[in-house]
Amino acid sequence: MGIESLVVLLIVGAIAGWLAGVIMKGYGFGLVGNIVVGIVGALLAGFLLPMLGISIGGGIVGSIIHATIGAVILLFIIGLVKR
Secondary structure (H helix, E strand, O other), X not given: OOHHHHHHHHHHHHHHHHHHHHHOOOOOXXXXXXXXXXXXHXXXXXXXXXXXXXXXXXXXXXXXXXXXXXHHXXXXXXXXXXX
8 A cells, every 4th residue: 555545545534534423413533533433434334335235436525425424334333332
């Protein structure tokens, strides 16, 4: 993985984690936490969405949407576990 890919991964993860925190109201974890939630959410969505037959498309916007969906799912699961 090149340095450019790593930077894009971190930016997409940060945006997706922030968006998921906004969507889920109050489940933000700060900048580093949001990056981690966004990256793990992207991995989760990359596993889950194709199994459900959902295809979002390519490009940076598609990656952000994909990662945001996964991050929202992850934050929902975290919310259930915390209760």
